[in-house]
Amino acid sequence: MARELTSLLSGMGPKVAGHGPWPRHMLDRAAWLELLRHLAQEDFPLLGLWGDTDTVHLALRDGASVAVASLSCGDRRYPAVSPVRPSAGRLERMARDLFGLEAEGAADRRPWLDHGKWLLARPEGSPTPPAAEAAYEFLPAEARGAVLHQIPVGPVHAGIIEPGHFRFHVNGETVVRLEARLGFTHKGIEAQMVGRTPHDASRLACRISGDSAVAHSLAFARAVEAAVGLQAPARAHHLRAVMAELERLANHFGDIGAICNDATFPLLLAQFTILREQVLRAAQSCFGHRLMMDRIVPGGVTTDLDGSGAAQLVDLVRRLRPTLADQLRVYETRSSLLDRTVLTGIVKAELAQRFGAGGYVGRASGQGQDARRNPGYPPYTELDFPVAVTTQGDVDARVQIRAQEAAASLDLIERLLGGLPTGPILSELAMRAGEGMALVEGFRGEILTWVRLGEDGLIQRCHPRDPSWFQWPLLEAAIEGNIVADFPLCNKSFNCSYSGVDL
């Protein structure tokens, strides 16, 4: 008999005071092991796993509710979650590299973010001098009777993209296994946030992944607001959503164009980058920054939208709508283009579900999760909007989902501007202690941000979990059996963030 997650955790350990909006329970080791046994049988998707000074936190979802289980591990060891939730694997490796917390029973014990180049090992736990740099062991690949060879790519790639290393094992031109090694852009964002005021730290949150500047600063702001029990003004909620939808549009336009370009159809790259540029220029003129950086802060927003700005955005939406439809018609009617995208880089629904992948990667493979709807947050809770889902799982599906989301964003922007409440845009933030978390739908999918503020109101610990954590591993599955030459196309159709997971 399945039990609700919240009642299950209530029976396992005391609820921590001052944690909002969802509960956090302190478990002991026996209860943690019992929870892992439940996870082996019940479908509570993993939302995040992160280390703390001497604690490990595990965030899970059950339908519309969310809960966190924490285990205090004075001996810096905890029973691993990855055997029952494979998407926890890299998160456990991060918790070990940053905090020195060991996941007992984890299959993969290699370092992840720590490449042996830092000044300190375990910088956020009890720092020690770094260990000597050791060669990274890539996983072996086997193919019956075939002689495989390896293609190492990166960290410096051929295109204008972020740095990371891809190790391909190939049989002729077919990829037998791809393994990514990331961490190259690790800047220590979490450690740099510690001791800052929430407003100051929100500038760092905004730069976790530049393409998700709005979404990450929104997730951070909502987590801080949950920690201190503050509601942003109604007008701020609307303006935040307008910015979030503009960001989604700009990224989806850029991605669709770039995918077409990688399928050797540069006409649509040119056309879609024109649309993207129009969105960025409107953002500059209405909000004062092309990527809308530092516009969302805990308590509200820093830039108001005047009547002419709103009119300009409505005009933009009305011009973009028919152009988008025209350009998508070109995409849908070019057989040479579809020949590249259809049936390429398939992610099976079962795998997407196991990894809890969200965003266009999840929704192209049958996963309907969208944080704007579930658990939902204002102003989306008052709005009805479609969430596109398909089970096709290939590059084409990820294009189609983006296209439908872009169309939905255009409608949302128009409706949000039509019902823009009047009033203040920023509430004053009390400097007090608290713990808070937030789930926000960025263009890639669900961002989870967790924050703990000290008595002085300064950041004690913040962990932003980018959607790419649960999408990168699926890219490795999507490319299997495809040809090496289709990797750029598959990779672009995922467009995972490097900086967002390297932190």
Next chain:
Amino acid sequence: MWTLLARNLLRRPVTMTGPAALAAALDLKAVQKLGRSLSIRQVDAGSCNGCELEIHALNNPYYDLERLGLKFVASPRHADILLVTGPVTRNMAEALRRTYRATPDPKWVVAMGDCAFDGGLFQAGYAVLGGVGEAVPVDLHIRGCPPSPTHVLEGLMALLDRVA
């Protein structure tokens, strides 16, 4: 598709006439000094990817960088300029230095963005080395977070002024 193409033929191009003087001067200098061979290799040494988005924008039809004889190339071995973004992370420092060594002389390094200038928001620490200048010699800084595409064009122009 044919309607789209026909409409594009009849419409005025979206390509900016705004920085026309800049574009013309840039074009002239590129031809005079480099015989239209100015190739740029971009290196992300730890950025948040905001700068990369604006570099991509330089290739869109509004800015159309290639019309000025400037183009992005796939290997440092083909490049005249390294356009480096981000605070240099300790995990990327060696890759950046090797990329620099792989670029043939004469070469110039342009550090793009506030992070590339001095680390920006990201203080030097266990994971961050600092600005690009901490790893390789820098010829020009283009400030901004991120600098706009127009600002980057102006920066490249300033670099051409210095190229002997």
